[in-house]
Amino acid sequence: MAKITVFEAGWCTHVACVALKGAGLASCRFPSRAYLIETARGRWLWDTGYAQRFLDSTRSGLFAWYRRITPVHFDASAALVLQLREKGLRPGDLNAVMLSHFHGDHIAGLKDFAGVPTWLSGAGWNETRSLRGLAALRQGFIPDLIPAGFESSLLAMESFETIELASSLAPFARGYLAPGADGEIVLVHLPGHAAGHMGAFVNTDEGWVLLAADAAWSPRSYEELVGPSRLAHVIMQDSGAYYRTLQDLHQLHKAGGARICLTHEGAL
Numbered sequence: 001m002a003k004i005t006v007f008e009a010g011w012c013t014h015v016a017c018v019a020l021k022g023a024g025l026a027s028c029r030f031p032s033r034a035y036l037i038e039t040a041r042g043r044w045l046w047d048t049g050y051a052q053r054f055l056d057s058t059r060s061g062l063f064a065w066y067r068r069i070t071p072v073h074f075d076a077s078a079a080l081v082l083q084l085r086e087k088g089l090r091p092g093d094l095n096a097v098m099l100s101h102f103h104g105d106h107i108a109g110l111k112d113f114a115g116v117p118t119w120l121s122g123a124g125w126n127e128t129r130s131l132r133g134l135a136a137l138r139q140g141f142i143p144d145l146i147p148a149g150f151e152s153s154l155l156a157m158e159s160f161e162t163i164e165l166a167s168s169l170a171p172f173a174r175g176y177l178a179p180g181a182d183g184e185i186v187l188v189h190l191p192g193h194a195a196g197h198m199g200a201f202v203n204t205d206e207g208w209v210l211l212a213a214d215a216a217w218s219p220r221s222y223e224e225l226v227g228p229s230r231l232a233h234v235i236m237q238d239s240g241a242y243y244r245t246l247q248d249l250h251q252l253h254k255a256g257g258a259r260i261c262l263t264h265e266g267a268l
């Protein structure tokens with residue numbers, strides 16, 4: 001069975017009701033998490049959290065708007081690569097880094113893992129890779145965070161073998177089998193939040209866990225089907241798809257098929 005270790009690599013603040021309708025105007029803290037998944041056969045990283053490079057890339061100019069919208073708190077000691085080193089792990093010990101999507105708070109640490117194979121949604125990356133300037137900012141994508149030679153390390157999840165999921169994971173029916181993980185990691189599309197947004201079902205001792213990234217910002221969203229405010233729709237890739245994904249999470253949660261882990265949950 002796979003083991004999941006949770007890390008927090010920085011956090012941002014945001015007005016509560018933007019993330020969850022009706023949650024009030026208080027400024028809340030949203031941790032940026034990354035996850036280490038270990039099986040008998042390897043180790044994978046799910047996202048990278050914030051990193052010093054995020055602060056450097058958003059200090060001035062157009063991308064400073066990113067930080068104005070979501071003020072970021074990051075201490076250099078929280079860098080994921082350092083937190084892994086404390087556990088005795090180096091980037092070369094990882095089978096792959098998996099990216100849930102390409103927002104800056106998920107990819108900021110990528111340069112610390114340069115050369116490590118990276119798995120992502122190929123369709124999402126194709127939509128994102130050429131974005132620059134305002135078009136990039138509007139998608140929450142900071143091109144400076146991408147390491148040189150990144151594309152030679154990529155594997156698109158769409159190229160993986162597809163499998164039928166256990167019926168207990170309905171309404172999710174099919175997924176992409178993570179190579180080398182003995183069926184303990186299965187990737188699925190969770191569309192709506194951003195281009196290429198995906199999740200990972202991980203089979204653990206406590207049962208299936210779904211790493212659902214930013215499919216919601218609060219468990220209440222999928223428990224009670226309460227979305228974020230309309231303001232948040234501006235940064236969504238496709239709000240219709242977002243609410244269909246939320247409905248799927250709601251059904252999965254109600255049936256108890258998997259425990260859902262959101263990257264930024266905690267404040268609400």
Ligand SMILES: [Zn+2]
Pocket residue numbers: 101103193194214
């Ligand atoms: Zn995001």
